[in-house]
Amino acid sequence: MHRDAVSTAEGYADGTLTPPEVVAEIQAVIDEREPELNALWVRDDVGGTLEQARASARRWEERRPLSPLDGVTVTLKENVARAGVPMSMGCAGVEPVVPQTDSPVARRCREAGLVVLGSTVMPDWGMLSSGVSSRHGITRSPLNPAWTTGGSSSGAGAAAAGGYGPLHVGTDIGGSIRLPGTWLGLATLKPSAGRIPLHAPYLGRAAGPMARTARDCALLMGVLAGPDPVDWTSLPAQEVAWDDLDLEVEGLRVALWTEAGYGVEPEPEIVATVEDAALRLERAGARVERIGPWLTQDQLDGVDRFWQARSWADYARLAPEQQARVLPYIVEWVSRARDLSGTEVMDAYHAFAQVQSRTTASWAAAGDPDVLLSPVAPGVAFPAEQPMPYPEDGRGLWHINFAMPWNMTGQPAGTADAGRTADGRPIGVQVVGRPFDDLGTLRVMHALAAS
Structure with a gap:
């Protein structure tokens, strides 16, 4: 059973559901499906997530939830920094970086009481629109394992479509949230630039929700959106009625x-x-x-060429033995920028x-x-x-x-x-x-x- 975030949060509020039972259900789905789907780079300790769920249940019983999403689960793409959790950028050629602090996204999820299940996989440097990675292998569609997930938010998409809870955060620089969305039948949003603050802002980059419904995406936006001093590009504070999705189509x-x-x-x-x-x-x-x-x-070729040059700089800094571990397709792609x-x-x-x-x-x-x-x-x-x-x-x-x-x-x-x-x-x-x-x-x- 794939519970959405809206009904799960309502169930916690009225007592018809409890966080421990829902988190246990989702963990059972991950146990069953992860060997085939390969969506997670880091799976957080199951016992730890259940303890978080029990703490959430106590808050709901005492009518002091941290947010309407307290106890609802979420996954975060592996390039969304979490303190102490390695970030490999999906590439076997790089030494994973271990952040010392949470990114704004991770911090806001924690402060809202969401239960983070783990970090989802991505292809090498996020530069593929598939689930193919030199470090992680192949991530597969829950709809049919012969099909791609899309990318680069491949693991987030597979987790969303595969029942690993209702809420997932991906990142997007040219379609990396929306491509898994179309190929996995999801509702996804690349929000306005600066709407969700990033720990490493870059031209075109955005983090955003991936879910099964627009209403769930909106619910997560209510937690993630808003300015943060870490991101100098973040938008000013704005009151947004994220729970009001009624649309007047007449005259649109x-x-x-x-x-x-x-x-x-x-x-x-x-x-x-x-x-x-x-x-x-x-x-x-x-x-x-x-x-x-x-x-x-010409414009698309220029964008392609610049991204090749940017990734060539990353690749060229690696030692030869590290370069040998990078996905061959990526090596061929970045090498076109060698002599620019x-x-x-x-x-x-x-x-x-x-x-x-x-x-x-x-x-x-x-x-x-x-x-x-x-x-x-x-x-x-x-x-x-x-x-x-x-x-x-x-x-x-x-x-x-x-x-x-x-x-x-x-x-x-x-x-x-x-x-x-x-x-x-x-x-x-x-x-x-x-x-x-x-x-x-x-x-x-x-x-x-x-x-």
Whole structure:
């Protein structure tokens, strides 16, 4: 039985559920499924999690819970720092770093009384959209172990879809929360840049919730969102009614984007699913306007080239024996940056600004819509052993064409589970909100799931 966070928290509040029984149920699921799924890098001591659950139960009995989520379980991606817990970055070539302090995300989970079950796996340096890792091996989809989880929040996605509790935190720099979302049938949110504070802010990077429902994502946002001095990019404090997901569809202005214009164009079945989602909103009173491409292959190639250079710097610092342990696909990818000049690296970096300016201009030209719907990725889940959906001919990142622009503008972007292929593979719809409108994004995600 996969309990959601909302009903679990309500059960704790009214006494129909207790944290120890729920945590024990989830631990039993992990015992059964983890040998096949391979979602966890560090599994926290089971006895320790049960003791935390008992302490939560006492707080609920005494009517002094630390938060509405006291006693609800969560997992954290391994690059979300936890004091004393090694961070390997999914790469066998690096010596894991052991943080001395919690990241803001980990600290807020602890202060809210959530029970952390463990740290979830990721592929090498987070630079693959799959569950393939030189350190962890292959992480597999709970829906079908032959399918990929997506990545780089591969373990978080597998844990969410596999019943390892209702709440999970991933990170996203070009689609790493949303790609597992679409390929595993999840609700996920890459929040606005700065909405959830990071311990290591970086252009485009965000941490966000991964769950089975938009309502659960919203509940976790209530714990994680808000400024923190650790993150100099964090947004100012804002009162957000995260529990209010009611949406007035009448008059909602929706942009529909199904032709990327660069990278790989989406498969017809995916386009049809996105168009059907837009049609459902239109029938409920929304105004839907189709928009065309605004980015070109040059911008995506520049982003790719800069990330190659960044990862080449990490790889080049390793000793030869460490380099030999890095995933061969990653070695081949980063090595393309070996001979780049400083001028070429800076030219590649300028691609990020081009993506930002062109995407912002396109949004304005579309009339500043309330929301945009698009595919999350051009294709559906591919074989679990495959590092990327299109690994040949330099097309490694051609599948992030719909996801990556919103990391650069910092706009909130989530996934809503919207359909299945003939062989049962999930198809998600990407829901992009106006700048800083995380709640509006979640409301549309919730409405699509309910319609």
